[in-house]
Amino acid sequence: MTEPPAPPPFRTRHRRRMRGLGFGAAAVACGAFILALGVLEPPADEGVSTDRLGPDQGEPVAEYLDRAGESLSGPDDGDRWALVSFTDYRPAAELRNRVGDLRVGQALYQVPLPRVATPLVAVQVPGSDAALLRSGDDAAWQLADQLRYTVADERTAATLEVAVSRLRAGCACAPGAIVRAPLPRLRELADRPGIRAVQALPADATAGRFAVAPLLPDSTDPVGPPPDDGPVPTG
Structure with a gap:
C-alpha cells in the first residue's frame, strides 16, 4: 500500500494559507474600492481647463453683461459653446x-x-x-442620489429634499442653459425676450471641459454667494 504523502512543513503550509488569505482580502478590498469609486466619486478628470462661463464672485452685473456681449463679437461663424442666462426661472417645458x-x-x-x-x-x-423635456426630472434624480450617497447635515438634507420635490413637480427652476451655435445665431438669441445674457467660449473650447455658474435671475449686485440664513420650506 502506498503511504499518503507527508504534509508540507509548517512554514510552507503557513505561507500558502497567508497567500490565500492575502488574495482573498485583496479581492474584497478591490471590489469595495471600485464600489466606492462608482458611488462616491465622479469620473476622473483627464485634464485641467481654465475656461469658465458666468460672472465671477464680486463682479458687478453690468460688467459681466458687457463681458458677455464682447464674447459674441467676431466675424467667424464656427459653432461655440455658450451660456444663456434667463431673466427669470423657467420650467423644463419652456426651455425649447x-x-x-x-x-x-x-x-x-x-x-x-x-x-x-x-x-x-x-x-x-x-x-x-x-430629453430636454425630462431634464427637470433628471435634475431631481441627481439631487436624490446626492442625498442618498453623501453624508449631509440636517439643513442640507432638508434643502435637498425640498429641491427634489419641487423639481419633480415641474417647478420653474431653470436659470439658464448651455447651447452650441455660431456667433451670428448667438447674437440673435441675446436679443430675444427673456434672455438676460449670452456668453460664448472660444471656438476651441471642449464640451464638458469648462466650469459654469449662470447669472441667476435673483443674483445680487455685485455677484456674491447667496444668503443661507432663512428657514428651509417644508415642501
Whole structure:
C-alpha cells in the first residue's frame, strides 16, 4: 500500500494559507474600492481647463453683461459653446421656446428658495426635445442620489429634499442653459425676450471641459454667494 504523502512543513503550509488569505482580502478590498469609486466619486478628470462661463464672485452685473456681449463679437461663424442666462426661472417645458431651435448641451437647474442656498445641477441633454423635456426630472434624480450617497447635515438634507420635490413637480427652476451655435445665431438669441445674457467660449473650447455658474435671475449686485440664513420650506 502506498503511504499518503507527508504534509508540507509548517512554514510552507503557513505561507500558502497567508497567500490565500492575502488574495482573498485583496479581492474584497478591490471590489469595495471600485464600489466606492462608482458611488462616491465622479469620473476622473483627464485634464485641467481654465475656461469658465458666468460672472465671477464680486463682479458687478453690468460688467459681466458687457463681458458677455464682447464674447459674441467676431466675424467667424464656427459653432461655440455658450451660456444663456434667463431673466427669470423657467420650467423644463419652456426651455425649447426660450432658446429657439439651437442645440442644447445642458439644462441648468437651481431651485430658488428665499434666503436658502441650493445647489446648481447641470443635466446633460442628448440631441432630442424629449430629453430636454425630462431634464427637470433628471435634475431631481441627481439631487436624490446626492442625498442618498453623501453624508449631509440636517439643513442640507432638508434643502435637498425640498429641491427634489419641487423639481419633480415641474417647478420653474431653470436659470439658464448651455447651447452650441455660431456667433451670428448667438447674437440673435441675446436679443430675444427673456434672455438676460449670452456668453460664448472660444471656438476651441471642449464640451464638458469648462466650469459654469449662470447669472441667476435673483443674483445680487455685485455677484456674491447667496444668503443661507432663512428657514428651509417644508415642501
